[in-house]
Amino acid sequence: MGRHSIEPGAAPRTRKPAPSGRLVWIVLLVSVGVLIVDQVTKFLAVHALSDGSRINLIADWLTLYLVFNPGAAFSFASGATWIFTIIALVVIAVVIRVARQLGSVWWSVCLGLLLGGAGGNLIDRLFREPSFGQGHVVDFIAYGNFFVGNVADIAIVLAAVGIAMLAVLGIEIDGSRPSKSTPPDDDPGPVRRESILPEND
Numbered sequence: 001m002g003r004h005s006i007e008p009g010a011a012p013r014t015r016k017p018a019p020s021g022r023l024v025w026i027v028l029l030v031s032v033g034v035l036i037v038d039q040v041t042k043f044l045a046v047h048a049l050s051d052g053s054r055i056n057l058i059a060d061w062l063t064l065y066l067v068f069n070p071g072a073a074f075s076f077a078s079g080a081t082w083i084f085t086i087i088a089l090v091v092i093a094v095v096i097r098v099a100r101q102l103g104s105v106w107w108s109v110c111l112g113l114l115l116g117g118a119g120g121n122l123i124d125r126l127f128r129e130p131s132f133g134q135g136h137v138v139d140f141i142a143y144g145n146f147f148v149g150n151v152a153d154i155a156i157v158l159a160a161v162g163i164a165m166l167a168v169l170g171i172e173i174d175g176s177r178p179s180k181s182t183p184p185d186d187d188p189g190p191v192r193r194e195s196i197l198p199e200n201d
Contacts, residue, residue: 026108027099027115034116038151039123045140060144067148068128068136081125081134088122103175106166114159120152 049055049066056063070081095115102108121137128135139148170178 023102023108024099027112030109030112031116034155035120038120041151042138049140063142064140065142067139069139070136085125085133088118091118098173101174104171107173110159110162113155117152117155
């Protein structure tokens with residue numbers, strides 16, 4: 001049986017051409033855009049909210065309030081900043097590696113959001129106080145009493161939702177998806193034998 005034969009009962013997938021440079025540029029542009037917006041808004045938040053003030057955007061449901069987070073969301077594992085620094089580096093390395101397989105615009109956008117979000121928080125962990133690799137992330141978007149995040153967090157959540165939707169739709173990172181046509185059935189099933197002789201009266 002050939003190397004590319006289709007397993008019985010498996011849906012064939014339509015193949016896309018090799019990834020183009022345009023898709024890689026989409027990843028770069030989206031990630032750089034997220035990085036710029038994230039760092040600019042963090043800069044503004046540090047200078048405008050450093051006095052501990054709170055700005056209500058939508059009553060108490062959405063406010064601007066500055067905190068410096070040493071851990072992950074909800075201040076989880078606040079004493080393990082180095083671990084999150086390493087995780088961010090791994091995520092960035094994985095995104096760069098899989099970007100070579102890109103064949104889908106939507107996957108490019110999602111990876112760009114993920115790369116920019118991970119990179120935005122990584123910059124804080126590397127270069128903000130108290131020390132290199134253990135810097136506290138600037139969070140300033142408070143969602144009620146639930147948690148406080150930033151633009152990088154929003155990008156990461158959007159990337160996760162987008163990737164989940166692409167997985168549900170069956171769209172692979174190379175752009176392939178299940179074919180609408182079903183493969184022919186090689187097994188005709190049991191053959192019914194019928195007599196070709198004329199029946200006797």
